[in-house]
Amino acid sequence: MLEATGISKVFGRLRAVDDVSAEVRQGEILGLIGPNGAGKSTFFNCLTGDLAPTTGSVRFLGEDITTRSPEARAELGLARTFQLPQTFTGMTVLENVMIGAFLRTSVTAEARERARRILDIVDMAHLAQTPAKTLGTPGRKRLEIARALATEPKLLLLDEAMAGLNPTEVRAAIDLVRVIHGMGITLVIVEHIMEVINSLADRVIVFHQGREIARGTPREVTGDPTVIEAYLGKRASRAGGRT
Numbered sequence: 269m270l271e272a273t274g275i276s277k278v279f280g281r282l283r284a285v286d287d288v289s290a291e292v293r294q295g296e297i298l299g300l301i302g303p304n305g306a307g308k309s310t311f312f313n314c315l316t317g318d319l320a321p322t323t324g325s326v327r328f329l330g331e332d333i334t335t336r337s338p339e340a341r342a343e344l345g346l347a348r349t350f351q352l353p354q355t356f357t358g359m360t361v362l363e364n365v366m367i368g369a370f371l372r373t374s375v376t377a378e379a380r381e382r383a384r385r386i387l388d389i390v391d392m393a394h395l396a397q398t399p400a401k402t403l404g405t406p407g408r409k410r411l412e413i414a415r416a417l418a419t420e421p422k423l424l425l426l427d428e429a430m431a432g433l434n435p436t437e438v439r440a441a442i443d444l445v446r447v448i449h450g451m452g453i454t455l456v457i458v459e460h461i462m463e464v465i466n467s468l469a470d471r472v473i474v475f476h477q478g479r480e481i482a483r484g485t486p487r488e489v490t491g492d493p494t495v496i497e498a499y500l501g502k503r504a505s506r507a508g509g510r511t
């Protein structure tokens with residue numbers, strides 16, 4: 269469905285992403301994990317069009333989208349959320365979701381109807397007329413997902429959608445991702461919380477210092493000594509190897 273080939277991103281003298289290739293298969297949930305500063309978000313932003321890769325190419329549904337804008341990618345069916353939710357604080361919850369729906373229709377009544385349907389799905393229908401600025405972090409994160417869903421994506425990329433949530437909220441968010449997946453939407457998730465990766469991801473790519481160091485199922489990569497070493501250092505890796 270999506271193919272990124274030989275992606276590198278250089279900031280000044282820093283090679284934040286160094287020759288990473290990845291494919292996202294239709295219907296899967298792909299996790300991107302790695303320690304802080306490993307290059308996950310930079311790679312993710314190259315997929316979404318928020319950053320132009322220094323080298324490499326991105327194809328989505330057979331089309332080369334390497335130089336397409338985030339908006340053009342959204343039209344093709346690729347949507348994203350941000351680590352820090354980008355809600356329109358001067359608008360209501362419903363109006364925020366309508367912004368997403370306007371990608372597919374210019375008729376206000378239709379956009380409102382679609383937005384209401386999405387609010388039902390994400391369990392926010394009762395908050396439709398609430399000003400977005402009164403929502404807390406979990407509400408804003410959910411609202412961002414709702415707005416992305418309103419664009420009718422085929423592929424949804426979630427950048428740390430669970431960061432800042434308490435364990436109960438994380439479980440609710442995991443359930444929501446399952447619902448979205450059940451709608452036939454393919455997902456890429458950048459996530460630090462291993463519980464989330466273990467419960468959701470079919471496959472994981474592990475980043476360290478801008479490079480891919482492992483890929484496989486969550487179980488395979490979390491048992492991989494190279495991955496343990498990247499997270500915890502060499503001594504922990506040796507201890508992990510003995511168990």
Ligand SMILES: Nc1ncnc2c1ncn2[C@@H]1O[C@H](COP(=O)(O)OP(=O)(O)OP(=O)(O)O)[C@@H](O)[C@H]1O
Nearest residue numbers: 279282284302303304305306307308309310311475
């Ligand atoms: N716009 C930028 N300009 C310069 N350096 C950047 C920029 N964006 C990211 N970096 C650097 O690139 C490296 C990779 O950062 P990135 O945010 O992609 O890592 P990450 O794996 O997503 O980390 P985290 O889990 O902390 O979000 C880091 O050293 C970061 O400081």
